[in-house]
Amino acid sequence: MTVLDIRDLTVRAGARTLVDTVSLRLAPGERLGLIGESGSGKSLTSLAILGLLPEGMAVTGSVELAGTQVVGAGERALTAVRGRDAAIVFQEPLTALDPLMRAGRQIAEPLRRRRGLRGAELRRAVLAALEQVLLPEPERIARSFPHEMSGGQRQRVALAMALACDPKLLIADEPTTALDVTVQAELLDLLDTLVKEREMAVLFVSHDLAVVARIADRALVLKDGRAVEEGEVRDIVTAPREPYTRALVAGARQLESALDPRSGR
Known part of the structure; x- marks a missing residue:
């Protein structure tokens, strides 16, 4: 059974392609980290799942959510799947x-x-x-x-x-970025527990591989709207294939070092 099946998702704003033929699948209980720097297309991908993209953006490809085709769906159909089949938590809760x-x-x-x-x-x-x-x-x-x-x-x-x-799918779009380190860790632990209890699929969107490694099993790395690497989080962290992914891994390790109280910093 598949909760989310995205095939060749493409998002354009005028002549600009912001998300370029991204594909991913999630089954119940699976956790996928969607990773990339600002402007990589990760948040646009997550918004497209619920039909929440800003007006003026053209979407092609397929986004099937719990059996409902989201691309091209009317507001009535989209309202029906929001909350019931998938829900989203944003970086800033006041959103x-x-x-x-x-x-x-x-x-x-x-x-x-x-x-x-x-x-x-x-x-x-x-x-x-x-x-x-x-x-x-x-x-x-x-x-x-x-x-x-x-x-x-x-x-x-x-x-x-x-x-x-x-919901069958929880989309978490940078949900801990605005929090201090201690609160961030507490929220990640809580999210991990709740997801296990409910056997929900999770799409965890973040620029930080160190955070993704705590919550996700697999990862998909986006750069300039395109998928450049996909695999088990452990493999991506320990043996990244692409230069862009290696740079993200290096940045995450530097961050972990900076936040480690044993480092003396």
């Missing part, structure tokens, strides 16, 4: 969170819309979603507005929203 709405109400919306929950049952489900992402005092968090929470708490609320309807 997903309404600053004028309490956290509990924001989590309640997909539960009400997708699962038909109401009243006390809905309230219990909201608190359970907050507890599952290990937020302390879930009742207080549910009553809080985004500006009343820390960055790490906001990202956990965004994750709770994404997982509320038990």
